[in-house]
Amino acid sequence: MPTYEYECQKCHERVEAVQKFSDPALTVHEGCGGELKKVFSPVGIAFKGTGFYKTDSRSSGGSSD
Numbered sequence: 001m002p003t004y005e006y007e008c009q010k011c012h013e014r015v016e017a018v019q020k021f022s023d024p025a026l027t028v029h030e031g032c033g034g035e036l037k038k039v040f041s042p043v044g045i046a047f048k049g050t051g052f053y054k055t056d057s058r059s060s061g062g063s064s065d
């Protein structure tokens with residue numbers, strides 16, 4: 001399951017949540033009641049410059065050449 005990262009707009013604490021694609025997005029930070037906004041920098045992926053590179057993702061398939 002993918003890990004989503006949220007940042008609280010109130011206290012700016014980062015929250016990680018493991019959710020299914022079908023799960024609704026978190027909107028409230030349980031810690032303080034502030035609004036959560038999704039952060040589009042998944043753990044494990046490094047952003048370099050303007051482009052970004054996926055790390056080795058062998059999610060589906062698995063056909064070997």
Ligand SMILES: [Zn+2]
Pocket residue numbers: 008009010011012013029031032033034
């Ligand atoms: Zn908060």
